[in-house]
Amino acid sequence: MRVCRTIAEIRNFVRECRAAGQTVGLVPTMGYFHEGHLTLMREAKKSCDAVVVSLYINPLQFGPKEDFAEYPRDFDRDAAMAREVGVDAIFAPPDEEMYPEGFCTYVEVTGITGRLCGLSRPGHFRGVTTVVSKLFNIVRPDRAFFGQKDAQQAMVIQRMVQDLNMDLEVVVLPTVREEDGLAMSSRNVYLSVEQRRNATVLYRSLCAFREAVERGERDAGKLRRLMVEMISSTPGAEVDYVEILSVPFLEPLEKLRGRCIAALAVRFGKTRLIDNTIVEV
Numbered sequence: 105m106r107v108c109r110t111i112a113e114i115r116n117f118v119r120e121c122r123a124a125g126q127t128v129g130l131v132p133t134m135g136y137f138h139e140g141h142l143t144l145m146r147e148a149k150k151s152c153d154a155v156v157v158s159l160y161i162n163p164l165q166f167g168p169k170e171d172f173a174e175y176p177r178d179f180d181r182d183a184a185m186a187r188e189v190g191v192d193a194i195f196a197p198p199d200e201e202m203y204p205e206g207f208c209t210y211v212e213v214t215g216i217t218g219r220l221c222g223l224s225r226p227g228h229f230r231g232v233t234t235v236v237s238k239l240f241n242i243v244r245p246d247r248a249f250f251g252q253k254d255a256q257q258a259m260v261i262q263r264m265v266q267d268l269n270m271d272l273e274v275v276v277l278p279t280v281r282e283e284d285g286l287a288m289s290s291r292n293v294y295l296s297v298e299q300r301r302n303a304t305v306l307y308r309s310l311c312a313f314r315e316a317v318e319r320g321e322r323d324a325g326k327l328r329r330l331m332v333e334m335i336s337s338t339p340g341a342e343v344d345y346v347e348i349l350s351v352p353f354l355e356p357l358e359k360l361r362g363r364c365i366a367a368l369a370v371r372f373g374k375t376r377l378i379d380n381t382i383v384e385v
């Protein structure tokens with residue numbers, strides 16, 4: 105597995121792949137791998153000849169009071185895990201390589217970034233779409249792989265690719281969960297034993313939402329209250345948002361109709377967790 109620290113190095117690697125007639129898959133990550141990341145890498149391996157994993161904790165997508173400094177980092181562990189699943193190259197640039205002095209160009213998707221995490225984390229998606237466009241331009245992959253846990257991120261990136269005619273396929277894969285349903289996330293390591301136990305309420309509330317929809321409930325207000333009550337009555341859980349919106353335009357709904365997403369963000373102390381589920385009515 106090749107480890108590239110500069111844009112020139114990863115471009116050389118991709119050039120070699122192209123010269124050998126290979127297709128290239130990209131898995132953008134911020135590292136501290138878990139089974140969710142590994143699933144993206146394995147799937148990328150199945151449909152692309154060469155797989156590049158980018159490992160870059162993008163300062164642009166963190167707010168001033170967010171966890172950029174504490175975000176878990178362990179390059180050697182990540183590299184060993186990526187090698188084990190057959191990744192061909194890791195692109196792990198330093199900040200100066202991604203944002204050299206004088207950098208002042210940003211990519212911004214409007215509309216759908218004005219809700220959910222876009223409201224709680226101003227500037228977050230502008231940081232994500234800027235770095236992801238840069239990664240797409242640097243690697244020029246045939247396919248890029250993202251997880252459904254970050255549903256709004258996946259929709260925003262799909263929108264950007266469509267609106268800016270970027271020549272690649274965005275593949276979104278189902279959320280990978282722990283045995284008790286908690287969505288895998290690098291941030292789960294921040295949770296205390298008690299918070300970790302209580303954090304299962306995110307998944308349980310989404311299951312309660314799905315069950316109520318299956319029983320015929322269509323009132324978005326009632327469904328939202330059901331989830332908020334479950335979460336709020338859990339020790340240590342503080343609701344950031346619980347929303348039921350249309351897919352893919354993320355518009356508020358009174359009655360569920362067509363494809364709808366129930367999305368939530370919940371804080372346990374300083375740790376903010378997100379999860380979601382999509383139903384078709």
Ligand code: PAF
Binds near residue numbers: 132133236257
């Ligand atoms: O989902 C993430 O880990 C990040 O937001 C991404 C897509 C790698 C961009 O920094």
